[in-house]
Amino acid sequence: MSKYRRVLLKLSGEALAGDKKTGFDENTCLEVARQVKQLVEDGIEVGVVTGGGNFWRGRSSENIDRTKADQIGMLATVMNCIYVSEIFRSAGIGTEVLTPFACGSMTRLFSKDIALEALSQGKVVFFAGGTGHPYFSTDTGAVLRAIEIEADVILSGKSIDGVYDSDPAINPQAKKYDEISIDDVIDQRLGVIDLASAVLCAENHMPMMIFGLNERDSIVNTAKGITRGTLVTAG
Numbered sequence: 001m002s003k004y005r006r007v008l009l010k011l012s013g014e015a016l017a018g019d020k021k022t023g024f025d026e027n028t029c030l031e032v033a034r035q036v037k038q039l040v041e042d043g044i045e046v047g048v049v050t051g052g053g054n055f056w057r058g059r060s061s062e063n064i065d066r067t068k069a070d071q072i073g074m075l076a077t078v079m080n081c082i083y084v085s086e087i088f089r090s091a092g093i094g095t096e097v098l099t100p101f102a103c104g105s106m107t108r109l110f111s112k113d114i115a116l117e118a119l120s121q122g123k124v125v126f127f128a129g130g131t132g133h134p135y136f137s138t139d140t141g142a143v144l145r146a147i148e149i150e151a152d153v154i155l156s157g158k159s160i161d162g163v164y165d166s167d168p169a170i171n172p173q174a175k176k177y178d179e180i181s182i183d184d185v186i187d188q189r190l191g192v193i194d195l196a197s198a199v200l201c202a203e204n205h206m207p208m209m210i211f212g213l214n215e216r217d218s219i220v221n222t223a224k225g226i227t228r229g230t231l232v233t234a235g
């Protein structure tokens with residue numbers, strides 16, 4: 001039985017790429033769809049935000065204006081959401097893709113009312129395009145949408161399985177936290193999410209579960225409170 005009534009699932013772009021590291025790994029996306037379908041069948045309302053790192057990391061280039069780089073990143077998340085939405089539909093899940101800016105007939109403009117209506121109908125709602133503004137990450141977009149739809153928690157599926165006191169790829173002795181407060185994440189600059197997102201979580205008491213997306217049944221288990229990841233508390 002799930003602990004939660006409504007969740008916001010944040011999927012990193014890198015995790016969606018699987019071992020390919022770029023683009024989409026269809027088997028990974030099908031596995032996400034299988035687990036999300038189980039959540040929906042259990043009566044949980046699910047919103048989804050994806051990152052865009054499997055297509056674009058423009059901030060590393062000094063030759064592109066930051067605003068333009070961020071706009072490209074927003075479009076990368078739109079591509080991700082449309083793709084993953086179609087994978088979900090192929091698995092028998094109803095979906096809506098909402099964006100904060102017009103994308104022709106490909107998506108619908110975001111509004112809280114539209115989102116909540118779709119969720120009440122058992123659809124999975126994809127929030128693409130971030131906040132619609134530069135200088136904000138997809139983490140900020142995820143926290144913002146979670147707060148707006150009054151989610152119980154953000155489930156953040158990453159290629160790494162939790163929050164560590166240092167980078168485990170660099171430090172083999174890095175310690176993983178089972179639980180940590182968002183204030184400690186901010187104070188220690190742990191890099192779980194960017195500072196603006198962390199402050200938004202803290203101010204609005206939005207908890208977050210960080211877990212490894214590629215572990216078996218990790219989405220379903222995390223929604224049930226069974227996880228090897230890290231709970232980030234927010235007051």
